[in-house]
Amino acid sequence: MNTNSFGSKLAGGIKKFLWMAAIPVILFVIFWVATPGFGPNSILVILNQSMIPMAIGYGMCFLMKAGMMELSAGAQIILIGIVGVQFSKTFGMPGFIIGCIVTGVLTGLLKGAVFALLRIPSMVISLGMCLILEVIGRWIAGGKGKMDLDKSLGFIGKVPYNFVIIAILGILFLLIFYNTAFGSHVRAIGNNEVVAKSLGIKPIKVKFLCYTVCGFFFGFAAILQVCYSNTIAAKMSMGSLPMVFKPMMGVLIGIELNRIYDNFLVNILVGELGMAIIFNGLMAAGLPTTIQDFVTGFFLLFVMLISANRESAGDAIRRIKLRRQAAKQEG
Amino acid sequence: MSDEKKLLFQAKNMYKSFGPTKALVDVSLDVYAGEVVGLIGENGSGKSTLTTIIARIQKGDQEEMYLEGQPYSPPDVIAATAEGICMVTQEQATFEDLSVAANIFIGEEKQFATGPVVNNAQMKKAAKKALENIGVTHINVSTLAGKLVFEDRKLVEIARAVYADPKILIIDETSTTLGKRGRDILYSVINSIRDSGRAVIFISHDIDEIMEVCDRISILRDGHKVAEMEKKDFTSLGIKRQMVGREIEDNFYRNDYDGSFSDEVALRARNLALGCLRDISFDLHKGEILGVGGLADCGMHDLGRILFGLDKPDLGSVETGYGKRIKKNTDAIKNDFAYISKNRDQEALFSVMSIRDNICIASLNKLANGLGLISNKKEKDLVNTWTNELQIKMDNMNQFVMYLSGGNKQKVAVAKWLGFHADVFILDCPTRGIDVGVKAAIYQLLSELKAQGKAIIMISEELPEVIGMSDRILIIKDGLISGEFPRNPDLKESDLINYMI
Incomplete structure (x- = not known):
C-alpha cells in the first residue's frame, strides 16, 4: 500500500530540488571566495551566457535520451541564423523570428528524413549533416561568410528577453518531455528499443520527430546566438563542432543528475549553469584557455562520479554504521 | 466438449x-x-x-x-x-526511466490527452485502478519502474x-x-x-x-x-x-539418497545481512548440492548476488574454503566461482553479441596463450562442446543471442559457466524457462559436477527441483534461515512450505 502522504512526497521533492539548486550555488560561492574579480556582479553575465547552451541543450536532450548522438547542432544553428538574418533584411523582426524557427524545423525535418531513409547510425548522420549544413550556410552567407543583424533587432535575444525566451522554451520542454506520448516514447526507446518496438512504438517515427522537435528548439537557439553579437559567421570543415560540446556537457550532466532527481528541465539548467559558472570563474581568475578546458573536463567527470556512485557511497556509510553497532553489541 | x-x-x-x-x-x-x-x-x-x-x-x-x-x-x-x-x-x-503509470499506458496515452498534452494525474489515477483490478495495491504508480x-x-x-x-x-x-x-x-x-x-x-x-x-x-x-x-x-x-518425441522418465531428478559430500569446505558464509537478509551463515562443501528455497521475496535471490560478490553485505563475510575473502565479483571469478542470475536478459547475457562471444566471455583468460592472444580454434571448440552438450538450437555460433528462444538463451547462460570450469556454482533459478528435456540434461550435468567434487548452490522457487536435486536444503523466511533439511526420500513440498510461509 502506498503509505507516502502527499506532504512527505512534496517534502522529498523539495529536498531533491534543493540538492540540485545547491550545485550551482556551491560552485558560485567557491569561485566567489577564490577569485577576486568574480562575485555577485557576475551573476547576470553567467545567466546571460547560459541561455544559448540551455536552448541547444533542451533540443539535444530529445535526441540524446532516444539514444542518438548529435554533432551537427552547431552547423544547423549557424545555417538557421544565416537564413533568419537573410529574412530579417526583407521582413524585419517577424522575418527574423519566423525565419529562424521555420528553418530550424525544416532542417530538423531534413535531418530526420535522412535518418529515416538511410537508417544508419546517428553519429554518422550527424557528421555528414554537419559538413553539408556548413557548406549550405557558407553558400547562403556569400562572399564574407558572415551576416550581420540590424542592430535595432538584436534586443530580442538580449536581457531580459532572452530570459523570457528560455522560460517559454523550458515550459515547452517540460510539456513535450513529460506530458506527451512522444516524450514517453523517447524515453522508452532510449531505455529499450526492442521492447518499445514490441509494444507498437515506431522508433524511426519517434526519432524523426526528435530531430524535428530538436530543430524547433535550435531555431530559438539561433535567435539567441545571432543576437548575442548581432552577427553570425559561417564555418567550414567542421569548424562548428566546438559549439556542440558545451551544451552537450550540460545535457550529459543533466542526464546523470536525473538518477537523483527526475526532472530534466531542472537538471539541464543546473548542468548548463554549472558550466557557465566554471567558465566565467576561470576567466575571472585569468587562467589560460587550456586550464579552463582542463577544469571543465574535470568538473564533468566529478559530477558523473558523484552521481554514479551516490548510492554506493550511501551504502558504504550505512554499512560502516551497522558494523560498528554489531561490534559494540559483541563487545 | x-x-x-x-x-x-x-x-x-x-x-x-x-x-x-x-x-x-x-x-x-x-x-x-x-x-x-x-x-x-x-x-x-x-x-x-x-x-x-x-x-x-x-x-x-x-x-x-x-x-x-x-x-x-x-x-x-x-x-x-x-x-x-x-x-x-x-x-x-x-522501461526503467518511465513511471509505473507511464509503463502501463505506453502507446495508449491518447486516452488521457487533450491535443498532444497528456494529463499525468488522470493517467496515474487510471494506473492505480489498473493495478487494483488485478489485486495489486503495494506498487506506487509514480515510482520509476527501474526502482x-x-x-x-x-x-x-x-x-x-x-x-x-x-x-x-x-x-x-x-x-x-x-x-x-x-x-x-x-x-x-x-x-x-x-x-x-x-x-x-x-x-x-x-x-x-x-x-x-x-x-x-x-x-x-x-x-x-x-x-x-x-x-x-x-x-x-x-x-x-x-x-x-521420446520417453522421458517421470522423475528426472537424482535417484541417490545418500546425500553425501566432502568435509572440505568450498564456500563459507558468515552472518550475512543485507536488505531483508539477516544473519545468514552456512558452509558449502565440495561435492555438495545445497538447495536454497523460499518465497520469491525472502531474500534468497539477494543471497546469490552477495555470495558472488555482486552486492556488498552490510554485515558478515563470504570466504572460500581456504579463507580467501570474496569482496567483489572479480574475487569470486579469480577463485573459480560461477553465478547465473535469475534475471537472465539483464544480468546473464549480452543480447546483441553472438552465442560464441557469450559462451567464451568468462573463459577468455583460459583460452589465451602466453602472449594473451586468444586461439580461434580453442574458442570454437569450447562453443561447439557446450552448444552440443546443451543442444542449443541456433543457426550458427555467430548468431546474436537476442534471436534465440527464451530457453535457448538460458542454455547459453549456463554454457558460459560450464565452459569456464568453475569450482563453485551459484545458480539462481538455473532451469527457469528451460523445457523438460533440457531440464533433465541440466540436472544430469549438476549430478556430474557434484561427482567431480564441484560445490553447487541452487537457489530455486521450484520446490520439487530443490528436493529432487539437493544434498541439503536451506529454507529462508523473512531473511533468516528458518529450516535446514538433509536429503531424504520422504521429504515433501509441504514439509518445506511450513517453513516458508
Whole structure:
C-alpha cells in the first residue's frame, strides 16, 4: 500500500530540488571566495551566457535520451541564423523570428528524413549533416561568410528577453518531455528499443520527430546566438563542432543528475549553469584557455562520479554504521 | 466438449522461418471462449513464435487468422490490442526511466490527452485502478519502474495487458518470474478472464502448472503441432513424451539418497545481512548440492548476488574454503566461482553479441596463450562442446543471442559457466524457462559436477527441483534461515512450505 502522504512526497521533492539548486550555488560561492574579480556582479553575465547552451541543450536532450548522438547542432544553428538574418533584411523582426524557427524545423525535418531513409547510425548522420549544413550556410552567407543583424533587432535575444525566451522554451520542454506520448516514447526507446518496438512504438517515427522537435528548439537557439553579437559567421570543415560540446556537457550532466532527481528541465539548467559558472570563474581568475578546458573536463567527470556512485557511497556509510553497532553489541 | 463452445479465435496453416530455421510449419490453433489453452513444447519448438505472430509483435511468412469469425490481420501490436488480443511476454517489457503509470499506458496515452498534452494525474489515477483490478495495491504508480523489483515489474506488465480488456490474453512463460504472491495474482487474472467468457493462451514449461491451469493443450515440437489434449487426457508422462518425441522418465531428478559430500569446505558464509537478509551463515562443501528455497521475496535471490560478490553485505563475510575473502565479483571469478542470475536478459547475457562471444566471455583468460592472444580454434571448440552438450538450437555460433528462444538463451547462460570450469556454482533459478528435456540434461550435468567434487548452490522457487536435486536444503523466511533439511526420500513440498510461509 502506498503509505507516502502527499506532504512527505512534496517534502522529498523539495529536498531533491534543493540538492540540485545547491550545485550551482556551491560552485558560485567557491569561485566567489577564490577569485577576486568574480562575485555577485557576475551573476547576470553567467545567466546571460547560459541561455544559448540551455536552448541547444533542451533540443539535444530529445535526441540524446532516444539514444542518438548529435554533432551537427552547431552547423544547423549557424545555417538557421544565416537564413533568419537573410529574412530579417526583407521582413524585419517577424522575418527574423519566423525565419529562424521555420528553418530550424525544416532542417530538423531534413535531418530526420535522412535518418529515416538511410537508417544508419546517428553519429554518422550527424557528421555528414554537419559538413553539408556548413557548406549550405557558407553558400547562403556569400562572399564574407558572415551576416550581420540590424542592430535595432538584436534586443530580442538580449536581457531580459532572452530570459523570457528560455522560460517559454523550458515550459515547452517540460510539456513535450513529460506530458506527451512522444516524450514517453523517447524515453522508452532510449531505455529499450526492442521492447518499445514490441509494444507498437515506431522508433524511426519517434526519432524523426526528435530531430524535428530538436530543430524547433535550435531555431530559438539561433535567435539567441545571432543576437548575442548581432552577427553570425559561417564555418567550414567542421569548424562548428566546438559549439556542440558545451551544451552537450550540460545535457550529459543533466542526464546523470536525473538518477537523483527526475526532472530534466531542472537538471539541464543546473548542468548548463554549472558550466557557465566554471567558465566565467576561470576567466575571472585569468587562467589560460587550456586550464579552463582542463577544469571543465574535470568538473564533468566529478559530477558523473558523484552521481554514479551516490548510492554506493550511501551504502558504504550505512554499512560502516551497522558494523560498528554489531561490534559494540559483541563487545 | 470444445464443439459446444464458441470458437473465439482460429489460426490456420501458419508458417514462419528465420533464415534456414523453420520456426513454424503448418501450425493451426483454435481457441474457444471461456477456456485456457496451453501451449507447450521444448525450447525453440515455436510457441513464442506462434503467439508473437498472433499478438502482432512479428508477422508470419504465411498466415490465416480469424477473431470471432472475422479475418484477423492487424498491422501492429497496438492494432492487435485494439482488436482484443494482448500478450505478456517472457522478457522484461517495462522501461526503467518511465513511471509505473507511464509503463502501463505506453502507446495508449491518447486516452488521457487533450491535443498532444497528456494529463499525468488522470493517467496515474487510471494506473492505480489498473493495478487494483488485478489485486495489486503495494506498487506506487509514480515510482520509476527501474526502482521496482523484478516481480513487481512483471505485475505492471500484467496490469497493462489486462487493462486493455482483451478477448484473448497471451501469457508467455511469465509465471517462472513470479513468486507465490505474483503467481496467485496471475492465476486469479486467468480465472477471471476465463469466467467472463474470454480466453487465455498460456505458455509454460512447468507441466504440473500447465495441467493445473489449462483446459486444453496444444503441443509443439520443432515448429510442428504434434498433439492436442483435453484436460481429461492430461498425464505428465504423456505430455512429456509428445513434447520431446521420446520417453522421458517421470522423475528426472537424482535417484541417490545418500546425500553425501566432502568435509572440505568450498564456500563459507558468515552472518550475512543485507536488505531483508539477516544473519545468514552456512558452509558449502565440495561435492555438495545445497538447495536454497523460499518465497520469491525472502531474500534468497539477494543471497546469490552477495555470495558472488555482486552486492556488498552490510554485515558478515563470504570466504572460500581456504579463507580467501570474496569482496567483489572479480574475487569470486579469480577463485573459480560461477553465478547465473535469475534475471537472465539483464544480468546473464549480452543480447546483441553472438552465442560464441557469450559462451567464451568468462573463459577468455583460459583460452589465451602466453602472449594473451586468444586461439580461434580453442574458442570454437569450447562453443561447439557446450552448444552440443546443451543442444542449443541456433543457426550458427555467430548468431546474436537476442534471436534465440527464451530457453535457448538460458542454455547459453549456463554454457558460459560450464565452459569456464568453475569450482563453485551459484545458480539462481538455473532451469527457469528451460523445457523438460533440457531440464533433465541440466540436472544430469549438476549430478556430474557434484561427482567431480564441484560445490553447487541452487537457489530455486521450484520446490520439487530443490528436493529432487539437493544434498541439503536451506529454507529462508523473512531473511533468516528458518529450516535446514538433509536429503531424504520422504521429504515433501509441504514439509518445506511450513517453513516458508
